[in-house]
Amino acid sequence: MVEDVSRYLDLFVVDAREHVAAVETSLARLESCAGEVKGSEVREVLDECFRRLHSLKSSAAIMGFEPISTLAHRIEDVVERLRGRESLPRPLLEVLIEASSALGSLVEQSSAGIHTKLTPPTSVHTLLTAADEALTKSDTTSQNAGGRDWRTAAAAASVSGSAAALELLPPLSPPTSGGTEFRSPESPGLPGLSGMSGAPAGESRREGDAAASPNHPVTVVRVRISERAGAPLARAFLAKRRLETLGTVRSMEPSLDALKSGECSPTTLVSVGFIVHLDGVHSTEAIREVLSRLPEIDSVDVLGDSPLVADGSEEKKEATPQPEQNQPDRATLKPSEQTVKVRVELLDMLLELAGELVLASSRIHDTARLVPAPTGERLEEQVDRLRLLVKELNYRVLAARQSPLQLLADRLPLVIRELSRRLERKLSLHIDGADVTLDRGLIDALAEPLLHAVRNAVDHGIEPPSERILAGKPETGRLWLSARRERDRVLLELRDDGRGFDANRLRDKAVRAGALTRAQADALSDEQALRLAFLPGLSTRDKVNDISGRGVGMDAVLQVTEQLGGTVVLESVPGQGSTVRFVLPTTVSVVNLLLMRVGDELLGLPMGRVLVATEGPGQLHGRRTLEVSGEEIPAWDLGKLVGWPVHTGNAPRPWVVVDADGQRAAFGVDALIGQEEVVLRPLSMPLDRIRGLAGTAILGSGRPVFVLDVPRLVG
Amino acid sequence: MATRVLIVDDAIFMRNMIRDIFANGGFEVIGEAGNGLEAVEKFRELKPDLTTMDIVMPFKSGIEATREIIADNPGAVIVMCSALGQESLVMEAIEAGATDFIVKPFREEDVLSVVRKVIGN
Numbered sequence: 001m002v003e004d005v006s007r008y009l010d011l012f013v014v015d016a017r018e019h020v021a022a023v024e025t026s027l028a029r030l031e032s033c034a035g036e037v038k039g040s041e042v043r044e045v046l047d048e049c050f051r052r053l054h055s056l057k058s059s060a061a062i063m064g065f066e067p068i069s070t071l072a073h074r075i076e077d078v079v080e081r082l083r084g085r086e087s088l089p090r091p092l093l094e095v096l097i098e099a100s101s102a103l104g105s106l107v108e109q110s111s112a113g114i115h116t117k118l119t120p121p122t123s124v125h126t127l128l129t130a131a132d133e134a135l136t137k138s139d140t141t142s143q144n145a146g147g148r149d150w151r152t153a154a155a156a157a158s159v160s161g162s163a164a165a166l167e168l169l170p171p172l173s174p175p176t177s178g179g180t181e182f183r184s185p186e187s188p189g190l191p192g193l194s195g196m197s198g199a200p201a202g203e204s205r206r207e208g209d210a211a212a213s214p215n216h217p218v219t220v221v222r223v224r225i226s227e228r229a230g231a232p233l234a235r236a237f238l239a240k241r242r243l244e245t246l247g248t249v250r251s252m253e254p255s256l257d258a259l260k261s262g263e264c265s266p267t268t269l270v271s272v273g274f275i276v277h278l279d280g281v282h283s284t285e286a287i288r289e290v291l292s293r294l295p296e297i298d299s300v301d302v303l304g305d306s307p308l309v310a311d312g313s314e315e316k317k318e319a320t321p322q323p324e325q326n327q328p329d330r331a332t333l334k335p336s337e338q339t340v341k342v343r344v345e346l347l348d349m350l351l352e353l354a355g356e357l358v359l360a361s362s363r364i365h366d367t368a369r370l371v372p373a374p375t376g377e378r379l380e381e382q383v384d385r386l387r388l389l390v391k392e393l394n395y396r397v398l399a400a401r402q403s404p405l406q407l408l409a410d411r412l413p414l415v416i417r418e419l420s421r422r423l424e425r426k427l428s429l430h431i432d433g434a435d436v437t438l439d440r441g442l443i444d445a446l447a448e449p450l451l452h453a454v455r456n457a458v459d460h461g462i463e464p465p466s467e468r469i470l471a472g473k474p475e476t477g478r479l480w481l482s483a484r485r486e487r488d489r490v491l492l493e494l495r496d497d498g499r500g501f502d503a504n505r506l507r508d509k510a511v512r513a514g515a516l517t518r519a520q521a522d523a524l525s526d527e528q529a530l531r532l533a534f535l536p537g538l539s540t541r542d543k544v545n546d547i548s549g550r551g552v553g554m555d556a557v558l559q560v561t562e563q564l565g566g567t568v569v570l571e572s573v574p575g576q577g578s579t580v581r582f583v584l585p586t587t588v589s590v591v592n593l594l595l596m597r598v599g600d601e602l603l604g605l606p607m608g609r610v611l612v613a614t615e616g617p618g619q620l621h622g623r624r625t626l627e628v629s630g631e632e633i634p635a636w637d638l639g640k641l642v643g644w645p646v647h648t649g650n651a652p653r654p655w656v657v658v659d660a661d662g663q664r665a666a667f668g669v670d671a672l673i674g675q676e677e678v679v680l681r682p683l684s685m686p687l688d689r690i691r692g693l694a695g696t697a698i699l700g701s702g703r704p705v706f707v708l709d710v711p712r713l714v715g
Numbered sequence: 716m717a718t719r720v721l722i723v724d725d726a727i728f729m730r731n732m733i734r735d736i737f738a739n740g741g742f743e744v745i746g747e748a749g750n751g752l753e754a755v756e757k758f759r760e761l762k763p764d765l766t767t768m769d770i771v772m773p774f775k776s777g778i779e780a781t782r783e784i785i786a787d788n789p790g791a792v793i794v795m796c797s798a799l800g801q802e803s804l805v806m807e808a809i810e811a812g813a814t815d816f817i818v819k820p821f822r823e824e825d826v827l828s829v830v831r832k833v834i835g836n
Binding site: 615 | 728729797800802803806816819820821825828829833835
């Protein structure tokens with residue numbers, strides 16, 4: 001895994017601001033001196049600037065903010081050339097101040113996120129080029145001329161822009177557009193979408209890059225999918241293909257991969273839509289025309305065509321107004337980019353309110369349908385709009401709660417070092433997928449179980465170095481932590497290459513602890529015996545130690561994870577290692593439900609669990625599986641499973657195939673009713689004891705519905 | 716002239732339902748097929764204006780059938796009938812050349828509005 005630098009962003013921004021502020025203060029101090037600045041003070045100031053710029057240049061490069069490092073580098077160049085001089089002429093000072101100010105703007109832009117596309121200040125680059133050229137000229141003509149030529153040029157440039165400077169200063173190399181980037185007006189604002197873009201992070205152009213021809217136009221199109229769409233991801237996919245008939249799609253947000261893998265939220269496609277950067281300039285009519293035969297499209301907006309590279313005359317067309325003015329107004333940039341710490345409880349409250357709003361607007365929507373036309377139609381239209389806004393609000397509150405797993409992973413290296421020292425093991429830890437995000441509440445709650453699993457793996461699993469060598473293993477015990485997203489779940493795996501769980505030992509322990517009789521224990525398969533590790537009070541460690549051997553471990557891990565709506569699975573190969581797999585929901589709050597009728601009742605199934613809904617036989621006639629796409633899948637009459645009247649009749653009926661954490665199952669129901677997004681409410685005592693129920697939800701109609709917890713229902 | 720439709724689905728129940736929907740909507744159903752193999756044959760024989768195609772079917776999937784039909788008839792209009800939760804299969808079908816799709820369980824007006832849009836009515 002390439003080291004993810006995004007977690008250093010805050011540090012970088014703090015640091016960079018300090019550097020820029022120091023440069024600006026120093027230069028301003030010089031500027032406040034009357035007349036030309038001379039002597040040692042100049043030297044001191046320039047040294048300080050040089051040091052600061054140099055430092056900023058390197059850190060920006062590490063962070064991948066090429067426009068910042070390029071600009072810092074260019075200012076540094078000019079400063080470097082000035083260091084040997086006796087005096088610092090005022091117009092040049094002004095150029096430097098303006099350039100540092102632009103640098104500051106870029107730093108502020110960068111604080112929005114690691115993937116922020118920075119808009120480099122073309123005019124400042126031109127000014128710097130002019131200054132540079134003038135310095136060269138004055139170097140070759142006369143050392144003591146005071147830079148008369150460039151002074152005029154730079155003065156002209158700072159007044160009337162780059163064109164004047166260009167005229168005054170032949171021969172000039174073309175302005176270096178070091179890092180001129182296309183930035184769509186929409187792209188930074190989408191929650192959860194930034195960083196998913198298929199566009200390479202650095203679309204920046206380098207000097208002399210032949211492939212990047214000037215004026216490479218792109219049309220930015222936003223398409224929103226209708227709320228009624230049964231398969232919004234596939235709808236977006238089809239729309240993108242239609243757009244491709246007009247020109248190459250340069251990038252898409254959310255990315256094509258996110259669509260195909262199902263990672264992208266259908267709600268986003270409805271409320272925010274997806275954005276495509278299409279090669280070439282296309283009229284709104286042309287774009288609407290290619291999409292005209294596509295149903296379930298809510299709106300098509302052309303957000304404008306943005307030249308990838310603006311030449312001097314086209315600068316005004318650049319999507320972002322930064323920073324062409326002499327004094328970029330940084331204060332206006334700051335508020336949107338600053339972060340505020342918010343208590344998780346407050347977010348919970350917001351989320352709950354947003355959830356209630358979704359329900360309330362759904363109810364208004366249903367009522368609006370009863371109002372006769374034409375008022376009814378208009379009302380319905382407006383309520384639809386309201387619902388979209390509310391959904392977007394909901395989505396954004398949810399997004400605000402998402403945090404990267406990095407927060408958890410960051411704690412591990414310390415723990416590993418400590419364990420390694422105390423247990424005298426050699427250990428290495430490899431972390432993968434730390435950028436996967438989870439609800440903040442889940443991350444906090446997961447810290448203990450995960451740390452415990454790590455301690456457990458090192459203490460019980462990883463052998464002492466001598467034992468490992470005897471077993472033909474590398475001396476250093478290895479641990480892998482990996483996370484990946486799978487539909488609506490996150491799989492968090494902790495794997496080690498230690499000795500693995502000993503099924504026999506677990507059987508013995510269970511017998512000794514009185515949990516099982518000998519016969520019962522022996523009847524267990526190894527896989528079943530592994531689950532004994534989750535029994536309270538059972539520890540395979542003979543001696544209690546302060547690392548993990550008190551037997552309050554794995555049962556607590558399981559309990560906490562189940563409370564979070566997840567499960568834990570153990571896998572082990574004796575002698576080769578073990579894996580603890582946490583299967584977690586990404587969020588606990590809003591779910592898209594498939595509503596099914598069973599008897600007279602409604603039941604909801606989280607859509608994230610549904611693989612296929614298909615027609616099947618009315619009765620299983622004693623069989624326990626159902627053939628779906630040539631595969632035999634364990635099948636249940638859902639009514640029977642939840643203890644309601646059993647379905648009678650032989651007419652074909654719907655079967656829903658679900659994913660129960662890797663295992664598939666088919667449920668026979670009486671009818672499929674539809675889909676609805678709901679706020680999932682956890683069950684209160686004593687209902688939470690019922691296995692197979694994930695919670696309840698109130699439908700838009702006000703009707704309550706039980707939501708099934710698939711893995712526990714069939715497990 | 717009414718649009719001529721070929722219905723492909725392995726469930727008789729589904730075929731009947733779709734046939735009724737099209738009949739009500741003023742379309743002419745000219746044939747039916749119960750699997751992908753039959754679909755390809757029927758298409759060759761009937762050259763329909765519009766084909767509705769189930770995705771998961773015995774012998775040959777709707778995606779395979781679509782690919783074969785499109786290879787010989789690039790202009791064929793094929794609307795996939797997908798079940799809920801089959802979005803990735805739908806995308807595969809689109810890559811194979813399907814024109815559009817509808818999602819089961821569907822309502823009569825949904826089917827007709829999609830189909831009319833697709834054929835440009």
